Amino acid sequence: MSPSIKIVSALGMLTASLGLGGCATKGYVNEQIATVNQRIDGVEQRLQATDGVAQAARSEAQAANAQAQTNTQRIDQLGARVDGVEQRMVEAQRKRPRN
Template sequence: MPHGKPVIGQQAERKELTMLFPVKKTAAAGLALAFGLSLSGCATTEYVDEQIATVNNRIGALESKVAQVDSTAQAAAGSAQQANQRIDQLSGRMDGLEQQMVLLRQTPKKPRN
């Protein structure tokens, strides 16, 4: 073929090649992006250890607070139990005094003269 216009078959072949290059470039870019993201998704052992240490410290602090609250609650329960026992004792004494008052009111008074 002389240096003229390309033949129709050659035009179609060039068109196919031009269309393949953007697809190949896009596929390569997508593959590189996927590979890069897969590497960035991996956590290092050091990072995981730091995160675990942070969580363990927080758990330790919470356990300490729970122990303190439990101790305070136990002391309060003991004080409440002592107060209830004291009230029960006083209630018994009050019942006895009320009975004495009822008996005193029921007995006739003697004249003084």
Template sequence: MSSMIKIIPAVAILAGSLGLGGCATKGYVREQVAVVDQRVSTLEGRVAETDGIARAARGEAQAANAQAQTNTQRLDQLTGRVDGVEQRMIQAQTKKPRN
């Protein structure tokens, strides 16, 4: 029984040290979460900035595409006109002059 009495405090100290060693204090957890939260906030800001830039670039690309389509239509119209003028010039050159 005397050996049991000597073991009980040792077991209690061992159990207490194991229990305390694995637990983090609220303050420690708050500090660690604050660091992670700051990093997340920074990344959220960067993502929002990048998203804004991407949206602006998309808008500019859509506007450029619309302008390119308009320009293509105008070129198609001008090509028809130039072809017509060219045909008339060829016809005028091949006509025999009247004497």
């Protein structure tokens, strides 16, 4: 193919594609937007449900953390009491006369 035929062919294709492209009608655009909006609404509903589950899980985790802290304090107190009892037992054994 000669260069001039290539240019004419390219211009012909360009003109044809511009002529066939056309504009979308308002109805078509509205249909497409409605479809996208439905998908967005579905995603928003799932997001809200997931957020509710996450908030509930966070509340439960905070309550469990508070209980764990309370339990830790109790264990620390009991540990101190056990240490005191153990010291008294050791002292009592030292004071006991040996046979």
